[in-house]
Amino acid sequence: MVTLAEVAQHAGVSASTVSYVLSGKRSISASTRQRVEASIRELGYHPNAGARALASSRSNIIALMIPLRTDMYVPVMMEIAIAVTTTARAHGYDVLLLTGEEGPGAVRRVTGSGLADGMILMDVELEDERLPLLRASGQPAVLIGLPADTTGLTCVDLDWRATGALCVEHLAMLGHRDLAVIGEAPAVYERHTGFAERTLDGLRNRAAELGLRVLHRPCEGGYDAMAATLARTLDERPDTTGFLVQNESAVEPLLALLRQRGRAVPEDVSVAAICPDQVAVQASVRLTSVGIPAQEMGRRAVERLVAKLDGHTPDEVLLLPPHLTPRTSSGPAATRS
Amino acid sequence: MVTLAEVAQHAGVSASTVSYVLSGKRSISASTRQRVEASIRELGYHPNAGARALASSRSNIIALMIPLRTDMYVPVMMEIAIAVTTTARAHGYDVLLLTGEEGPGAVRRVTGSGLADGMILMDVELEDERLPLLRASGQPAVLIGLPADTTGLTCVDLDWRATGALCVEHLAMLGHRDLAVIGEAPAVYERHTGFAERTLDGLRNRAAELGLRVLHRPCEGGYDAMAATLARTLDERPDTTGFLVQNESAVEPLLALLRQRGRAVPEDVSVAAICPDQVAVQASVRLTSVGIPAQEMGRRAVERLVAKLDGHTPDEVLLLPPHLTPRTSSGPAATRS
DNA sequence: TGGCCGCATCGAAGCGCTTCGACTCCTTGG
DNA sequence: CCAAGGAGTCGAAGCGCTTCGATGCGGCCA
Helix, strand or coil: CCCHHHHHHHHCCCHHHHHHHHHCCCCCCHHHHHHHHHHHHHHCCCCCHHHHHHHHCCCCEEEEEECCCCCCCHHHHHHHHHHHHHHHHHCCCEEEEEEHHHCCHHHHHHHHHCCCCEEEECCCECCCCHHHHHHHHCCCEEEECCCCCCCCCEEEEECHHHHHHHHHHHHHHCCCCEEEEEECCHHHHHCCEHHHHHHHHHHHHHHHHHCCEEEEEECCCCHHHHHHHHHHHHHHCCCCCEEEECCHHHHHHHHHHHHHCCCCCCCCCEEEEECCHHHHHHCCCCCEEECCCHHHHHHHHHHHHHHHHCCCCCCCEEEECCCEECCCCCCCCCCCC | CCCHHHHHHHHCCCHHHHHHHHHCCCCCCHHHHHHHHHHHHHHCCCCCHHHHHHHHCCCCEEEEEECCCCCCCHHHHHHHHHHHHHHHHHCCCEEEEEEHHHCCHHHHHHHHHCCCCEEEECCCECCCCHHHHHHHHCCCEEEECCCCCCCCCEEEEECHHHHHHHHHHHHHHCCCCEEEEECCCHHHHHCCEHHHHHHHHHHHHHHHHHCCEEEEECCCCCHHHHHHHHHHHHHHCCCCCEEEECCHHHHHHHHHHHHHCCCCCCCCCEEEEECCHHHHHHCCCCCEEECCCHHHHHHHHHHHHHHHHCCCCCCCEEEECCCEECCCCCCCCCCCC
16 A cells, blocks of 8 residues: 555655645645645555544544335435435545444444544434434434424425425315325334324325315335225225325325226326325326435435534525426316216 | 543553453453453443554445446345445444445545445446456455456356246246246346346246247336337237246336236236345235345345455355245246137 | 745654553463 | 463554644745
């Protein structure tokens, strides 16, 4: 391995000069800079990460904690992770991947060891057990997702409440009065994942304001679960004409089952989904949907974190506004006889 | 931050003693060890990663390079990534996430800076541009996927050739003579991704041996693409009774389209898939499939890498044997009139 | 013309840890 | 009873980098 000292010797300057060329923290004459840069290139020098971290107490690494669970739509997680990584690189940071498996202890380990300069937590629950440790550690962090108590935390998330409301408005405008909400798996609600509860909340409030009836049913993905859920729903509310799906692996089964029952989409029933755009356009019916801005969430989270690390302390909670794209799965409610 | 020296002072021993307690590289009396451990706990000491890396020239980090592309089944990538991370933790390593975006230069950067002790490359192509750099760097590495030339490399992969052959055998045994292979998107073949070509290869060879006819059609995911592909396939080979799908986002469209055309599964046509088990059981018809052992691949890759880092140099290429699970999408070919 | 300031550079002191040699006991075999 | 050797501990020398004075030097203002 080539070291700073070797570069310095090769360029005929002192080690500190090379260091300043690299960091730009002091002015260096053009001629010296060029000489040093030439030596760096010629010797193929790469600064040693450990030494740099030790001397500067900055690792230039940010930790990304992703959930272990697979009961939520994985591609979204992946997209966020990739957006985080590429954005981080653009700011000169690398990304350390942590899984939920290690538990809250991971926060302490990373914090304590100086492995990372800051962290990004995904899949934050309303009462997340990692938060007390986070707050105590004083580690710069950004959450993707919104806990119940956000004091002292920086969060980035889709505005789920507005998302729910937006969907209801869309269906209401089309004349639908009875809505069924096909939700995430029961486990998602049980562990109080913020986004699921908030969506429901926003959606129910708006429905109440507009005088619509809403039936909410959590649903595991797949055909069998969806079949049972649909049967029950139509039993309980035969007049349901609007479906709102917030569970990607229930989308296709629902469409197939509606077809089976002879309910045409969108003539007999309308379907709107909260899912990645890719899912919406690849489905057997092009779905009216509110997209999940995974990339933007990842990018914003990193930008916020980097700003914190640079000493700026920007706004605390950033909610991205939802966008509904009407496609062919929703239309005017059939007028009743 | 608490340092080694503070722990040492607190415990009334020298710094090196604390270090040896931590690493276990020299024998320490039980009483001293206990005293030191108590101090560590009491002070909440965590060794500084940078200092440790500098002194030992080991970062205890492994780099995982994942592809940026999203034309392949993302959940599999994610599952591998998670398996890699948890296995790595179990061996005392953290995982640094690199995306393909940075290009082959990432290999050099990580190697040169001592950021990681070794790396795992995913989505390796037959003639991967990262390999020359990897070989040159001498960095311990494990590939998930098999390049054309494996000399000097350690690789872990599903035995795709055997996978293709296994599927053909299954359908042949059921009496099918005309097979259609619905493959990955054309782009996947164009960039010479090993697994796609190998599967095809294994499958064609076995089909030739058994006297079956095979039609291979790459296919983008989604309904429209699948509809076009299916129409063309049945035009060209009306007698096709066996379908083999190696593209998760074509599975459900295919099943729906077959239904539309009045071809019952498995009575009229059989369908086998190469996909994660979860996809196979969640489909509208429970699919006969060869699973993709994502977890095992991730786990094995880490184990191989850790062995290398520990100085053992185990076998170079590890091919996992495929397993076919018969479900309800395949059955005996209808006897011809 | 003298004093000052700013630019460019250097030297040295760490950052917190690992590791090697050395030292002190204490046991054990001859 | 002594030499040999092992167990347990310590001190010190780095690992490669950053960063804080200190230094030398030329230009500028009064």
